[in-house]
Amino acid sequence: xxxxxxxxxxxxxxxxxxxxxxxxxxVLSLAYPLLYYFDxxxxxxxxxxxxxxxxxxxxxxxxxxxxGVAVLAGFFISNEYATGVMxxxxxxxxxxxxxxxxxxxxxxxxxAAISLVFPxxxxxxxxxxxxxxxxxxxxxxxxxxxxxxxxxxxxxxYAAIGALFTAILTDSGKTIGFSMIFFLVIDVALAGIxxxxxxxxxxxxxxxxKLTGDIGRLNIESGDWPALLIAPILTIAVSAILGILVFxxxxxx
Amino acid sequence: xxxxxxxxxxxxxxxxxxxxxxxVNLSIRKGAIYGFIGQNGAGKSTLIRLVTGLAFPxxxxxxxxxxxxxxxxxxxxxxxxxxxxxxxLFPHMTAHENLEANRILRGIPxxxxxxxxxxxxxxxxxxxxxxxxxxxxxxxxxxxxIALLGDPEFIILDEPTNGLDPMGVIEMRELLKxxxxxxxxxxxxxxxxxSELHLMASHYGIIHRGKLLEQLTADELNERCxxxxxxxxxxxxxxxxxxxxxxxxxxxxVMQDGAIKLYSQMEKPSHLSSALFSAGLEIEKFMxxxxxxxxxxxxxIGGTPHV
Numbered sequence: 322x323x324x325x326x327x328x329x330x331x332x333x334x335x336x337x338x339x340x341x342x343x344x345x346x347x348v349l350s351l352a353y354p355l356l357y358y359f360d361x362x363x364x365x366x367x368x369x370x371x372x373x374x375x376x377x378x379x380x381x382x383x384x385x386x387x388x389g390v391a392v393l394a395g396f397f398i399s400n401e402y403a404t405g406v407m408x409x410x411x412x413x414x415x416x417x418x419x420x421x422x423x424x425x426x427x428x429x430x431x432x433a434a435i436s437l438v439f440p441x442x443x444x445x446x447x448x449x450x451x452x453x454x455x456x457x458x459x460x461x462x463x464x465x466x467x468x469x470x471x472x473x474x475x476x477x478x479y480a481a482i483g484a485l486f487t488a489i490l491t492d493s494g495k496t497i498g499f500s501m502i503f504f505l506v507i508d509v510a511l512a513g514i515x516x517x518x519x520x521x522x523x524x525x526x527x528x529x530x531k532l533t534g535d536i537g538r539l540n541i542e543s544g545d546w547p548a549l550l551i552a553p554i555l556t557i558a559v560s561a562i563l564g565i566l567v568f569x570x571x572x573x574x
Numbered sequence: 575x576x577x578x579x580x581x582x583x584x585x586x587x588x589x590x591x592x593x594x595x596x597x598v599n600l601s602i603r604k605g606a607i608y609g610f611i612g613q614n615g616a617g618k619s620t621l622i623r624l625v626t627g628l629a630f631p632x633x634x635x636x637x638x639x640x641x642x643x644x645x646x647x648x649x650x651x652x653x654x655x656x657x658x659x660x661x662x663l664f665p666h667m668t669a670h671e672n673l674e675a676n677r678i679l680r681g682i683p684x685x686x687x688x689x690x691x692x693x694x695x696x697x698x699x700x701x702x703x704x705x706x707x708x709x710x711x712x713x714x715x716x717x718x719x720i721a722l723l724g725d726p727e728f729i730i731l732d733e734p735t736n737g738l739d740p741m742g743v744i745e746m747r748e749l750l751k752x753x754x755x756x757x758x759x760x761x762x763x764x765x766x767x768x769s770e771l772h773l774m775a776s777h778y779g780i781i782h783r784g785k786l787l788e789q790l791t792a793d794e795l796n797e798r799c800x801x802x803x804x805x806x807x808x809x810x811x812x813x814x815x816x817x818x819x820x821x822x823x824x825x826x827x828v829m830q831d832g833a834i835k836l837y838s839q840m841e842k843p844s845h846l847s848s849a850l851f852s853a854g855l856e857i858e859k860f861m862x863x864x865x866x867x868x869x870x871x872x873x874x875i876g877g878t879p880h881v
Contacts, residue, residue, distance in 0.1 A: 405662035414652030
C-alpha cells in the first residue's frame, strides 16, 4: 500500500492539470481581493481585513472544491483509462481494492490542496494589504484550525464521490461533465424534493452538500458537531466501498 | 515433467451475448517464445486481458506459475510484465519518469534499474523529451522497458513491433531472443507480422473466433508446412504431361500464372529437371519451396488472410 500511495503522489506531482489548477486558482485568489481593494479605495469604503474577508467569502470556496474535484477526477484518475496506464496499474500484482484506496487517498490530498488555495492565498493577501483585524469574540485560532480541518474533511468527502464517478464512467470528459453537473444540481434537487418528501429533507439536512455551508459558521453548537463530522466520514466510507465494489469487477479496456 | 508458466482450463469470456473466448485450453512452457496468432477479433487480446487480470472469465480458470485463485494470481502477476494493445505511458512524463513511476508501483528497490532498462531499449539519450512527443517506435521500446522492469519471468507482448521501422523490428526481435536465451524469460507474443513471428517463436497457438484451433511447436510447424518444387517453364501444359508420364504422379497443381507446384517425388529433382529438359522445355525457374507460417495459418483457419 505504501508503494501504491508513493506512486500516486509521484504522479500527482507530475500532473500538469493539478499544477494548472493550483496556479490558476492562486492567480484568481490574488486577483479577487484586489478588485475589492481598489473598489473600496476609490469609493472610500473601509477595506476588508483578512478576518472579515475570510468570514465573508469562505462559503464561495464550496464552488472551488466542487470544481476542483470534478476537474482533478477527470484528469488525474479517468485520464489513466484513456492513456492505457490503468492497464499497467491493474496488472501490476496489487489488489484492486488497494489500488482504488491509494488513488482515492492521493486524489483527496490533491483536491484538499486545491480547496485550501482560495482561503489561504486570499486571506494572506488581504492581511498584507489591510491587516488581519480581529475575529469575532469567542473565536480565534481555534476557528481557523477548525475551518482548515473541516475544509479538508469535506473536500475528501467530495473527492470520494468524484472517485466513485471515475470508477463508473472511466472517461475524463464524462467524469468532469457529470461531476460538475451533479455537484451543482444536487443541492437544488435535494432541496426541491425535500420540500415534498420529509425523508429527503432530512437526508439533505445531514448531507455534505448542505453541511458544507456550515464550515465557516462562527459558532457551532456542541449538538451540531456529530452531524458535521459524521456526514463527511460516512460519505467517504460509503463512496469508497461502492467505488471498490465497482472497480473490483470492472473490465479495464 | 514440463513446467508451465501459463495454463488455461476451458477459459471462456462472453461480452453482451458475444462469445469472445470459447473453452480455451492453452499452455505455455517455461522458456518458450509463444507466438499467438489470430485475426482481428479472434480473441487474442481478450485472452491476454484475462491473463493479466484486466478482465474476468465468464467460465473456466487459469494458472500462472502453477498458481490459481484470485489472490494467488494477483501475487503471480508480480512475476510478469506486459504490453497490451499499445504501450501504456504517462504522456507528460519523460522516459526516465515513466520507468520511475512503474518502478515505485511494483516496489522494485534501487533506482539503478531505470537507466539500465533505458539503455537496454536504446532510449538512454531521450533526456527531458516527454513520452507524448516520442515516435511510435520509441513508445514501443519504452513500453517494453516498462514490461521488463523488475526482471519478470514471463512477458506478454501484444503487437510489440507496431510502428517500428525495419531496423527497429530486427532490433526488437534480437532483443527478445536474447532475453529468452540468456535470461530464460518466457515470452508470449502476438503479432500481425507472421514472418517475423516465424523467425523467433518456438511454439505457436492459433486462435480463431474465440476457439484455440491448434498449438504446435516450431518443429511441428515446419513438418506440417507443405514442401513442393516450384517450376516455371515456357509450356506448362507439356510440362504437366511430362510430370505425369515420367514421374508417375498427379500430385501437382498448375497455377493461374502457369507455374507448377509439385508436391511429391521431391527426392528426385535432378531426374525431373532432366525429363523436362529432354522434352525440349525451357526451364525458367526450378526450386524447392515450402509454405510459410502465413499460408499455414490461412489454410488452418480456412479463410482469407486478414491476420
